[in-house]
Amino acid sequence: MTAExxxxxxxxxxxxxxxxxxxxxxxxxxxxxxxxxxxxxxxTFSRRMCRNESDAEDLVQDTFLNVFRxxxxxxxxxxxKNWLYRVAANTALKKxxxxxxxxxxxxxxxDLIEREEVAAPAEAPExxxxxxxxxxxEELLGILHQAIWSLPEKYRIVVILRDIEEFxxxxxxxxxxxxxxxxxxxxxRARLFLRDKLKGYFGRDV
Amino acid sequence: MMCDPRNPSHxxxxxxxxxxxxxxxxxxxxxREIETHIAHCAACFGCLQSLQRTIALCKQAGPQTxxxxxxxxxxxxxxxxxxxx
Numbered sequence: 001m002t003a004e005x006x007x008x009x010x011x012x013x014x015x016x017x018x019x020x021x022x023x024x025x026x027x028x029x030x031x032x033x034x035x036x037x038x039x040x041x042x043x044t045f046s047r048r049m050c051r052n053e054s055d056a057e058d059l060v061q062d063t064f065l066n067v068f069r070x071x072x073x074x075x076x077x078x079x080x081k082n083w084l085y086r087v088a089a090n091t092a093l094k095k096x097x098x099x100x101x102x103x104x105x106x107x108x109x110x111d112l113i114e115r116e117e118v119a120a121p122a123e124a125p126e127x128x129x130x131x132x133x134x135x136x137x138e139e140l141l142g143i144l145h146q147a148i149w150s151l152p153e154k155y156r157i158v159v160i161l162r163d164i165e166e167f168x169x170x171x172x173x174x175x176x177x178x179x180x181x182x183x184x185x186x187x188x189r190a191r192l193f194l195r196d197k198l199k200g201y202f203g204r205d206v
Numbered sequence: 207m208m209c210d211p212r213n214p215s216h217x218x219x220x221x222x223x224x225x226x227x228x229x230x231x232x233x234x235x236x237x238r239e240i241e242t243h244i245a246h247c248a249a250c251f252g253c254l255q256s257l258q259r260t261i262a263l264c265k266q267a268g269p270q271t272x273x274x275x276x277x278x279x280x281x282x283x284x285x286x287x288x289x290x291x
């Protein structure tokens with residue numbers, strides 16, 4: 001059965017619309033422009049998703065390959081960027097499903113809460129209070145990257161989209177085909193997990 | 207939510223909502239309840255600050271520069287797929 005187009009639906013126009021329309025009208029030369037526009041963003045997304053650099057490169061390549069293949073199916077119903085990240089997210093998640101480590105652990109909230117921490121009054125830790133530029137260094141960024149890679153994938157992808165790529169909750173929900181409530185739950189757990197890892201790095205206090 | 211800084215179960219309820227509070231995705235009434243609580247609960251205030259700092263650090267975790275070798279490889283691949291029949 002062919003779906004009837006919804007006459008009440010409006011196309012979403014954004015900075016990419018003209019370029020995407022041109023490519024879909026046959027000007028495939030301009031696909032290169034699309035790649036230039038998004039290569040760095042997709043590379044960042046892929047490096048945060050994949051611990052291994054060559055896996056990240058494969059993910060970028062496969063994503064652009066899928067974008068080229070399916071661009072004609074793009075219906076201008078969402079921002080193009082959301083559709084692009086949806087292709088990237090699906091490509092990443094499919095790769096995982098094919099791997100032998102397909103079963104993913106959950107992050108139960110109770111495991112992320114240290115009861116003594118909420119029961120006992122405490123001050124904010126020094127690392128949470130000192131200026132960000134004094135705190136940041138290569139070693140800390142390395143610890144953070146390791147922590148992000150050690151998150152189960154379904155949590156990792158949410159924290160990358162929300163806190164690194166800075167998509168809104170609504171856009172993240174659209175990209176991952178989840179409800180906004182589900183995005184919020186996963187994001188909170190992912191943040192608590194990362195906070196625990198940072199606490200471990202800074203040691204002892206909160 | 208009644209504000210009781212000495213009640214750990216109240217702190218746990220709040221703990222569950224800290225991200226929504228930080229992201230400004232909360233109803234006004236609930237937001238005010240949280241603010242009242244953290245004004246009196248040093249532990250929750252500490253949790254809030256460390257969670258906010260975690261988020262700020264995440265924002266520093268990108269962007270990543272595309273290596274020149276990979277960039278060339280990508281361009282070659284794009285040319286190849288464009289020229290494919």
